Amino acid sequence: MAKNLKPEFLPVNEDDLKPSHRWNRPLMAPGTTQVDFEERVEFRRLHRYRLARTRQALAQSGLGAMLCFDQYNIRYISSTVIGEWARDKLIRYCLLTGNGDPWVWDFGSAARHHRIYCPWLHEDHVRAGNPGMRGAIGPEVGLFKQAAKEIKQLLRQEGVADMPLGLDLCEPGMLFALQEEGLEVRDGQQMMLTAREIKSHDEITLLNIASSMVDGVYQDIAAELKPGVKESQIVALATKRLYEMGSDCVEAINSISGERCSPHPHNFTDRLIRPGDQAYFDIIHSFIGYRTCYYRTFAVGSSTPAQRDAYKQARQWMDDTIAMLKPGVSTDKAAEQLPEASAIGFESEMAAFGLNFCHGLGLGLHERPLISRLNSFIEPYELKEGMVFAVETFCPAKDGVSAARIEEMVVLTPDGAKIISLYPANELPVANPY
Numbered sequence: 001m002a003k004n005l006k007p008e009f010l011p012v013n014e015d016d017l018k019p020s021h022r023w024n025r026p027l028m029a030p031g032t033t034q035v036d037f038e039e040r041v042e043f044r045r046l047h048r049y050r051l052a053r054t055r056q057a058l059a060q061s062g063l064g065a066m067l068c069f070d071q072y073n074i075r076y077i078s079s080t081v082i083g084e085w086a087r088d089k090l091i092r093y094c095l096l097t098g099n100g101d102p103w104v105w106d107f108g109s110a111a112r113h114h115r116i117y118c119p120w121l122h123e124d125h126v127r128a129g130n131p132g133m134r135g136a137i138g139p140e141v142g143l144f145k146q147a148a149k150e151i152k153q154l155l156r157q158e159g160v161a162d163m164p165l166g167l168d169l170c171e172p173g174m175l176f177a178l179q180e181e182g183l184e185v186r187d188g189q190q191m192m193l194t195a196r197e198i199k200s201h202d203e204i205t206l207l208n209i210a211s212s213m214v215d216g217v218y219q220d221i222a223a224e225l226k227p228g229v230k231e232s233q234i235v236a237l238a239t240k241r242l243y244e245m246g247s248d249c250v251e252a253i254n255s256i257s258g259e260r261c262s263p264h265p266h267n268f269t270d271r272l273i274r275p276g277d278q279a280y281f282d283i284i285h286s287f288i289g290y291r292t293c294y295y296r297t298f299a300v301g302s303s304t305p306a307q308r309d310a311y312k313q314a315r316q317w318m319d320d321t322i323a324m325l326k327p328g329v330s331t332d333k334a335a336e337q338l339p340e341a342s343a344i345g346f347e348s349e350m351a352a353f354g355l356n357f358c359h360g361l362g363l364g365l366h367e368r369p370l371i372s373r374l375n376s377f378i379e380p381y382e383l384k385e386g387m388v389f390a391v392e393t394f395c396p397a398k399d400g401v402s403a404a405r406i407e408e409m410v411v412l413t414p415d416g417a418k419i420i421s422l423y424p425a426n427e428l429p430v431a432n433p434y
Helices: 043-059 071-078 109-117 143-157 172-180 189-196 201-224 231-245 305-324 331-335
Strands: 065-068 093-097 103-106 126-128 165-167 185-187 249-257 278-287 294-300 357-360 367-371 388-396 403-413 416-419
Touching (some): 043 065, 043 071, 043 093, 065 189, 071 189, 165 172, 201 278, 201 294, 201 388, 201 403, 231 249, 294 305, 305 388, 305 403, 305 416, 331 367
Parallel strands (some): 103 126, 165 185
Antiparallel strands (some): 065 093, 093 103, 249 278, 278 294, 294 403, 357 367, 357 388
């Protein structure tokens, strides 16, 4: 069993920890390129902040080092990425000890590319790595054991081999190999989520830019939303526009219409949109890694009283929740503003989960805070200035098929939540009215 011996970790630069919020100025949503005549995103400051936040969380965690296979954590620590191809491969990994700088193992030639183009990393800290590509290379080749031995050597070299090792996620074979090296492995994902929960000025700017792209896509959707158009065609339109505007990943787009609205299926089909349908969409994409989650609901051509009533109720739940969101408020108090599962026709909070809740946004789609009736009364925690999250509401209509779905992205400022998802949503919009 590893001993909890804590050496003196590298000190964290207090200046790097400053999020540089400028609440006296408007939240920025500049263009997608850098310019010399105004400050936009300072990427090296962004890297220093994220690394400092990780170091601070690591020093307070009781862990000696953090080993990451989660792509969001790798990017947060090292400012490296090789695209969405790597998201589900579990092939890239990153190590940060309390006494050292980031180590990155990447796929083949990507490691050499980082050594050339990522001067914020030490060249000798970037290596080619491959634990087996989710079993495609058989375990008898010994790649897990090789990786674990290399990691153990580095932990010993940096003086933390006798301390617990944090790990976010991995293949079982990787976990077993680390344990066979005598390492005490603990859950490190909570530590990383703690590090990532407060967004800096640069992170908020990137999230606001990403949201501004979705503002524009909803304008295009409203113009195109007519009888005879397929749900899948709306997905194609939105995907094309986002990439044209500079998105680096269109992760998912929900496109739901008509009788598919209730219950919410969380996907899209080739269904043809019809006159009088209610239709809602969720646009999940990222700009320089920072994600949106942004629902809007429309009526097609005309709306019914049942549709308008459902929308009004979903909006009321939304507004009541947002009004509660302020620094210092406990998440259970915010969860009280959300409807109980029975209010939307579900038998339990688990069955209704994801329809009326709040979730943090950043490099990942679901970060802290996560506020819902499923978890927040059990484990409440304090909302903090600089958090960015999405607030989602859903209300089925009395006609039995329609439903309203609204989602706002908010930044928690000293004065409360500021909405950055700006496509109008106070009343049910009717697309292409007759």
